[in-house]
Amino acid sequence: MTTAQPSTQAHQVRNRRRALTASIFGTAIEWYDYALYGAAASVVIGPLFFSGAGQSAASVAAFATFAVGFVARPLGGVVIGHLGDRFGRRPAMLLSVILMGIATVGIGLLPSAEAWGAWSVALLVLLRLVQGFGAGAELTGAMTLVAEYAEPRKRGFYTSLVLSTPPLGIALATVCFYLVSLAGDQALLGWAWRIPFLVSALLFIVAIYIRNRLEETPDYAAAMAEARASQQRAKLPVAQVFTGHWRRVILGFLAITGHNAVNYILAVFSLSLMVSSGMERSQALLAVTLGSLVSVLLTPVGGRLADRYGASKIMAAGNISGLVLAFPIFALISSGEFFLGFLGIAAGYALVIPCTSGAQGAFLTELFPVPVRFTGIAIARELNGAIVAGLSPLIAAALLQAGNGSIAMPAGYLALCCLSSAAAIFLGARSAARTLY
Template identity: 40%
Template sequence: MSTEPPVPPTAARTSSRTAGREAGKVAFASFVGTAVEWYDFFLYGASAALVFGALFFPTDNALVSQLAALGTFTVGFVARPLGGIVAGHFGDRIGRKRMLVLSLMLMGVATVGVGLLPTYAAVGVAAPALLVLLRVGQGLAVGAEWGGAALMAVEHAPPNKRALYGSAPQLGVPAGAILANLVLLTVVQATGDAFMTWGWRIPFLLSVVLVVIGMFVRRRVTESPLFTEAAAAHPEPAQRRNPLVTVVREHPWAAVRGMFASVASTSWGYVILVFILSYGPTSVGYSRNTMLTLIILSSLLQVGAMLYAGRVADRIGRRKVALIGSGLQVIVAVAFFPAFDSGTVWLALTVCLIASVGLSAQYGPLPALLSEQFPTEVRYTGVSVSYMFGNILGGGLVPLVGTALVAATGTSFSVGLYMLGLSLVTAVAVLATRETVDDDLSAVASSSRP
């Protein structure tokens, strides 16, 4: 029989309120930091679609220049798994919070560096080489960022609100896209013809202000309570097994399912946020400002849709919500480009909004879904590997593959079929994943033995 006195109800309620406030603060910090990181990341993607081809990869063939510029965008995705693996290793050993602070610093340095780069006309081949190097830095930063932000939000959340709180870092993606495109739209209007010479640098240099704000917010949150408990069992990091080796040996199918479950939502995100920004003006005839406006409106819808998806996923389960998203994606995959190619702005906006709802249904609950597949001791590594490799297979290749498909087939419908295939792949992966809405996150099968 326990001799410990019972916890007074008032003290229990006070403790619960304190934990709730801290969970909300952590969710907000995850959102702010992630929004800053994705502002930087999407700013690069938009600039690759709009200006980098001419400034850093000048050729007599505009398509070749465009493909080269979009290729550097893809390089960032290739670097992301390495960032996720390294940050996951140390995040599972010394804590999530430290990795989040470091990732934000790295992103800020890389983004401001892009804004200071000389162009090909000034230094020749050194310009694209330095651009690729800084893009790798951005990829490493985002790879390190996502897993830690997702875990901090999910591991602090009340058990019955993990998907809702976990959607907070997901909101940083559309918020970062909104901010990046608003800044671009403003700078384009303000600088006019000078945008292609020096105006494009302004949004990159402004990143330093956002990074300072993000650092201030993130340094004020507490470490994940689940990590603190797991670390207490083995105080010395050397006593804990290598997280990546443990994931590969003991949780390989969880990582594979998570990887393919991440493919479709990120792919559709980059169709809307990057691919159409290049494709719309060059192939259909939409103005650059029209495309930026469509992206901003689609991103605004995603913010509300992801929050709602997280809330519903806590009630009916992650799988059901994600599969609803897959159904919408299959429908919109067939209709997206015929409507977009019509040249009618309201039709283009309609399919972008429907696609945004579909991807939000999958993307909002994704942090909770992935986090619930791995034990605390290797969770940072597990979710990072799953998500980042899923991004390579999906989102990272979409702008490049989409541009190449249009050039090879002469029709954008081929891109729609490509997106249909990715949507079906994710649906199968979600169906193969066990529902985890009622799981105790601290009791997920442990791999903590030395």
């Protein structure tokens, strides 16, 4: 195939770098926002918005508002993914980052329940829904954009650079909360918690500027030119995904279940568990920050391995590691000791996430054809996000409470998620030649 707008090699290299920069920056902001709310849910959302419910119930309610954002993600993934497949990657990615920016800054400006009562809770839920809707296509768009510019033999590495930025966003968010927590609990619950949310306004302005300069990918331009020539352009990509590629959606969904469970339990639930186990709040934030930075460095290694050995093998290896480490990780983060807590976080981010995240971009983008790639990946990822990622901290908190503080049930839940992913990837790889491709 030939591109609709042939360009020189230098122009292609410049566009590839620009796409990579836009994707990395936008993805870092997305995860900064989500980890920011996750950290807030662990330490301030309960006291500020659900103080009348009691400590345990307030914690569960705070994690429930965290999960609310994931409810809107599948819808955002479908709608924005459809726009990305129908009208182009650039306008879809601009819409995504604008919605996220409005919602994040809005949360930072929101009065507490003491001032506005039930209206504050309702607006908090609404802003989380808007944030989730925008985020529903953010990482999918970034992966798709980079994958369609990258050479196929380097697709794993280049998409892993994008996928290494979620831990960076988590680290930035927890650093911000760590810094504002140094002001003391009274200041943190009074005004300091708003600062990290409001700072993101500057980041979104930069992201919008960068994304406004993007061009469409060669793969997308070629696919649309071919579709126009044959008059087969899909009017509704989501329908085409469910009628012609539903097996790929199921495999994509199951393949990232372990990844999302590990990632969100480490980034969100671990903070609450470490604090309730006796660790100071600032130390818990620091443990997650330092531990997540390990994944930033090692995820590109997972991408390199995916290019060399195959994305499915590396993703399966990461989930098997998660299965083996589930109980040790929970034992470490519930110890109440800073070093052991950090070691538990680092173990997940060093041995599990680099494989499941580093190989994910190549695995998912190669799973769907170009005309429905944005929509297909968005549906698989965001359905999983709503069911697994968004609910994992809430499920872990509920299981911990049901077990009277025992880590056995939440650790078992994590192990089960990793096992399901490893099995799905193994079975999917074996049946690919017969059913998927």
